[in-house]
Amino acid sequence: MNFFKGAHKLRTKLQQWTTQTNTNIKKINWKENIQSKFRWMAVGNGPSLIKKHRMLMIKSVGSLGLIAAITVGGNHYVNANMVEVYHVYVDGKEAGSVSSPQLVDDFKVSKVKELKEKNPNVHMVVNIDAVTLKPERAFKIASEDTATLHNLDTMLTVRTLGIELVVDGKLIGTVRDKAEADAILDRIKAKYLPSKAKAAGKVGILSAQNKDASSDIVDVQVEKADFVQKVDINEVDIDANALMDPDKIVAKLETGDVQPKKYKVMDGDCVSCIAAKFDISPQLIYTNNPVLVEDDRLQIGQVLDLTLLEPTLSVRTVERVIENQEIQFETNYKLDDSMRAGIVKKTKSGVNGMKKVTIELTKLNGFMEDEKMLSEEVTVKPQAAEAIRGTKVILGEGTGKFAWPVVGSSLSSGFGTRWGVFHKGVDLTSGNRSILAADNGKVIYAGYKSDYGNHIIIDHLNGYKTLYGHLSKIGVTVGTTVEKGEKIGVMGSTGDSTGTHLHFEVRSDDSPQNPLKYLNR
Structure with missing residues (x-):
């Protein structure tokens, strides 16, 4: 100079x-x-x-x-002897000058790497975006690489960031980053989703699996899986000691602060009665007390676990289930007055048909809230059997063709495993409360039991029996012969019931059958 x-x-x-x-x-x-x-x-x-x-x-x-x-x-x-240097600034304040921008770039990379290596369990960030360079060309000007990088290191600001997980405005815990928070929420949802997904949104096993051999689940689609509460994920500056173990946060979200609850069965109790008394679902009682699944009977003095977990974060799912269900073939009879009534000779075997049924299941934290039949489509028509039957008719003998026992009914619960136990029939609801005999037959039971409440059993004298449960009123007596379509009672909610409906069963040689196999609209 x-x-x-x-x-x-x-x-x-x-x-x-x-x-x-x-x-x-x-x-x-x-x-x-x-x-x-x-x-x-x-x-x-x-x-x-x-x-x-x-x-x-x-x-x-x-x-x-x-x-x-x-x-x-x-x-x-x-x-x-003209030299170009680069003045380095942090948020407008000069740290010095360097001979090459590459020195600053290398410093940034090394600084980020250093923070990650020294703090592997927390999310550290540094304001390297605040660093700017301004070039200058002058005669024999000298840069100060070492001193400038040292100043740059002292002028940068290092922050520890975390993610606060907030449910309905309440802070649940703080985790390392958004990926960890998302993983926690995914774990909560996964607990209530059907397992073994075949593809996105599809599963191979329904949580309420049907045990009926006459039906086969074709597909299950999870249409929705939403949190009931409002969930917020907020990035904030934290103290590293504030981070929580993800497993503890999951446990807190799943269980809340609930104390165990026990109940001793008294005379006259039924599952639905106890559920109504404590405002809980019957499924909860079955789930918490597996012995009831094996033997669906209560014993006086029996202690039940009625603990209802109240999750901080609840999941509501909507599943669309598509099943293939059999359609029972009908039998066409040729009358023969030379044969005694009740004697049947089969001349041609029948073949069952098939229909595709679509059902929508709504669940809250895995417990059934609602079940609706959306549609049914006949895919294979049944082929009728042919037989010769004597004309000396026995009073009350059924035709073998069942009619809907309720006019204008809707399915509220299907056949198979429902509410934690095997459901032996279907539940039907309707604005018309009259209950009709599904076929000709003879009443063999008309009374009350804790599980079915007021109910009727009709023997159709052809290997089939039907049961009508939870009636508010019984209109027939044992030994009465009834005809198909005749009113036999009034719909109600007696016994182990969760609302006014008809529980309807079809039994073949005392083995429960899927009623939808015989009932077609």
């Missing part, structure tokens, strides 16, 4: 010298009198004049050459 200033001074003096020389040249009228001077030289005056001004001429020409040489050389020297 000092040399550059010296060169500048020298060039200034040379310019002054040149100006003075030009003034001297003008004084001798060099340009105007050049020709006359040569004439004088020719006639003898030239030599004396040249001699007189020779030194002045030499000095003037030499000065010009020196000026040119110094100017060219000085410019070359200055250009050769």
Whole structure:
């Protein structure tokens, strides 16, 4: 820098010298009198004049050459020593200068890596985005790489970030990052989703699996899986010691703060009665007390676990189940008055048909809230059997063709494993409360039991029996012969019932069958 200033001074003096020389040249009228001077030289005056001004001429020409040489050389020297540096700033404050932007880039990478290595269990961030560079080109300017990087390190701000998991405005816990928070929420949902997913949104096993051999689950689609409560995930500055174990957060979300609850069975109790008394689902009683699944009977003095977990975070799922269900074939009879009534000779075997049934299940934390039949479609028509039957009719013998026992009914619960136990029939609801005999037959039971409440059993005298449960009123007595479509009672909610409906069973040789196999709209 000092040399550059010296060169500048020298060039200034040379310019002054040149100006003075030009003034001297003008004084001798060099340009105007050049020709006359040569004439004088020719006639003898030239030599004396040249001699007189020779030194002045030499000095003037030499000065010009020196000026040119110094100017060219000085410019070359200055250009050769021009240096580019980069001033480094953090949020507008200068940290120093470096010789290359790469030094700052490398420093950023190493700083982030260092934070991760020293703090593997927390999420550390540094404000490297606040670093900016400004280039400058100057004569022999010097950068300060080491000092600048040191200053940069001290000027950067390091923060520890975490994710607060908030449910309905209440802080549940703090975790490392969003990925960990999402993993916790996924674990909560996964607990209530059907297992063994075949594809996105599809599963191979229904949580309420049907044990009926006459039906086959084709597909189950999880249409919705939503949290009931409002869930917020907020990024905040934290103290590393505030982080919680994800397993403890999951346990807190699943169980809440619930104390165990026990109940001793008393005389006259039934599962639905106890459920209604404590405002809980019958499924909860079956789930908490597996012995009832094996033997669906209560014993006086029996202690039941009625603990209802109240999760901080609840999951409501909607599943669409598609099942293939058999359609029982009908039998066409040819009457023969030579044969005794009740004697049947099969002449042609029948073949069951098939229908595709779509059911929608709504569950809260795995417990059934609602079940609806959405549609049914016949895919294979049944082929009727043919038989010869005697014409001496036995009073009450069924036709083998069942009618819906409720007019305008809707399915509220299907056949198979429901509410934690095997459901031996279907539940039907309707605005019309009249219960009708599904076929001709003879009443063999009409009374009350804790599980079915008021119920009727009809023997159709052809290997089939039907049961009508939870009635509010029984309209027939044992031994009564009834005809198909005859009113036998009124729908109710007696016994082990969760609301006004008809529980309807079809039994073949005392083995429960899926009623939908025989009932077709």
